[in-house]
Amino acid sequence: MNIHEYQGKAVLREYGVPVARGRAIFAPAEAEAAAQELGGPVWVVKSQIHAGGRGKGTFKEAEAGDKGGVRLARSVEEVKAYARQMLGHTLVTVQTGPAGKQVNRLYIEEGAEIASEFYLSMLVDRATGRIALVVSTEGGMDIEQVAQDSPDKIVTVTIDPATGLMPHHGRTVAKALGLTGSLAKQAEDLTAKLYQAFLAKDMEMLEINPLVVTKGGELRCLDAKLAFDGNALYRHPDIVALRDLTEEDEKEIEASKHDLAYIALDGTIGCMVNGAGLAMATLDIIKLYGEEPANFLDVGGGASEEKVTAAFQIITADPNVKGILVNIFGGIMKCDVIARGVIAAVKTVGLQVPLVVRLEGTNVAQGQEIIRASGLNVIAAEDLDDAAQKIVAAVRGAGHA
Numbered sequence: 028m029n030i031h032e033y034q035g036k037a038v039l040r041e042y043g044v045p046v047a048r049g050r051a052i053f054a055p056a057e058a059e060a061a062a063q064e065l066g067g068p069v070w071v072v073k074s075q076i077h078a079g080g081r082g083k084g085t086f087k088e089a090e091a092g093d094k095g096g097v098r099l100a101r102s103v104e105e106v107k108a109y110a111r112q113m114l115g116h117t118l119v120t121v122q123t124g125p126a127g128k129q130v131n132r133l134y135i136e137e138g139a140e141i142a143s144e145f146y147l148s149m150l151v152d153r154a155t156g157r158i159a160l161v162v163s164t165e166g167g168m169d170i171e172q173v174a175q176d177s178p179d180k181i182v183t184v185t186i187d188p189a190t191g192l193m194p195h196h197g198r199t200v201a202k203a204l205g206l207t208g209s210l211a212k213q214a215e216d217l218t219a220k221l222y223q224a225f226l227a228k229d230m231e232m233l234e235i236n237p238l239v240v241t242k243g244g245e246l247r248c249l250d251a252k253l254a255f256d257g258n259a260l261y262r263h264p265d266i267v268a269l270r271d272l273t274e275e276d277e278k279e280i281e282a283s284k285h286d287l288a289y290i291a292l293d294g295t296i297g298c299m300v301n302g303a304g305l306a307m308a309t310l311d312i313i314k315l316y317g318e319e320p321a322n323f324l325d326v327g328g329g330a331s332e333e334k335v336t337a338a339f340q341i342i343t344a345d346p347n348v349k350g351i352l353v354n355i356f357g358g359i360m361k362c363d364v365i366a367r368g369v370i371a372a373v374k375t376v377g378l379q380v381p382l383v384v385r386l387e388g389t390n391v392a393q394g395q396e397i398i399r400a401s402g403l404n405v406i407a408a409e410d411l412d413d414a415a416q417k418i419v420a421a422v423r424g425a426g427h428a
């Protein structure tokens with residue numbers, strides 16, 4: 028689960044991490060009071076959306092101006108003007124996709140005078156099964172680009188969970204950033220605090236880009252992107268309270284209501300599968316035959332007809348879906364239940380795209396009979412390989428028609 032920058036900074040502040048003072052606002056009318064409270068003389072007005080690249084982003088609407096999603100203001104009047112321009116408008120960044128995201132909240136911060144910018148992140152590294160700390164002197168830039176162009180400028184430190192964060196990790200960070208004296212001490216202190224926050228809140232990722240040294244000689248987190256482990260959220264009601272549903276994929280929200288494991292992807296083939304392993308195998312085989320899946324969806328082992336109907340509706344509601352592949356192995360799940368769910372869903376939402384169904388296992392004959400008797404235009408498949416080839420062919424056929 029992701030949260031906004033201003034919320035992330037509030038979480039980090041609890042752990043003593045250095046961040047600027049700031050106020051979140053939801054309407055232009057709140058801008059003046061927020062700016063006056065902070066005092067100036069320099070403010071930063073920052074769009075709050077769950078996507079990075081805001082500084083270099085552009086607004087769709089002309090009245091939002093052309094200064095990007097993060098703006099430096101030098102008077103209360105300027106803060107007010109930027110708030111009026113940005114709130115309610117759509118910001119497009121490299122991370123939002125072409126549709127962009129509407130800016131409904133702004134964060135007004137005390138501006139910092141920047142002497143140098145760095146990159147720092149922590150994440151759960153699945154390869155080592157440990158928390159990795161990644162730092163670079165190339166701050167404020169796209170880290171993927173840095174990794175590609177000058178990988179030697181990225182330093183990764185892996186932390187052994189048995190020892191936790193040790194002073195030498197902090198010293199490695201300071202050294203990698205070329206910091207000495209008081210700034211090296213600050214970097215060591217910051218690293219320890221970030222690690223503590225990361226563990227305590229069950230984060231999945233924490234990215235500070237840029238981490239800056241101010242002209243006053245202080246280390247400060249200028250940006251903060253925090254993501255939390257969804258499976259640990261039950262331990263953190265304070266974090267759950269920060270959830271902004273307007274930032275999340277509507278299909279994923281709907282799926283979570285029905286307790287379906289659903290993740291929206293970018294492709295064109297909608298998938299309904301039971302079991303995470305089978306679902307992944309299905310995505311792989313679709314890619315093997317040259318197309319891309321539109322989603323990951325595990326309806327679970329013992330799904331009811333209602334759940335299957337809900338799942339099917341979520342898939343068909345996605346305008347990117349050009350074909351659907353239902354791939355069910357009936358173990359605990361019975362094929363006739365799936366068949367009835369699919370048919371109930373098609374009857375309520377209609378079927379505009381090709382549908383390939385592969386059923387195997389418990390009650391497979393009844394399931395196939397239900398589909399046949401329905402008179403629906405369903406393409407039956409023998410096995411997974413056959414199913415994947417058929418849906419890929421169907422989607423391509425539709426594309427060329």
Ligand code: GDP
Pocket residue numbers: 071073078079080081082083097099137138139140141167236237249250251
């Ligand atoms: P992002 O573009 O979404 O990653 O948003 P950031 O929070 O990183 O802000 C974008 C850029 O704005 C930063 O890389 C800085 O160069 C600049 N910026 C942000 N806050 C300040 C500030 O307090 N003072 C100055 N001078 N620049 C800032």
Ligand code: MN
Pocket residue numbers: 079080167236237250
């Ligand atoms: Mn940033």
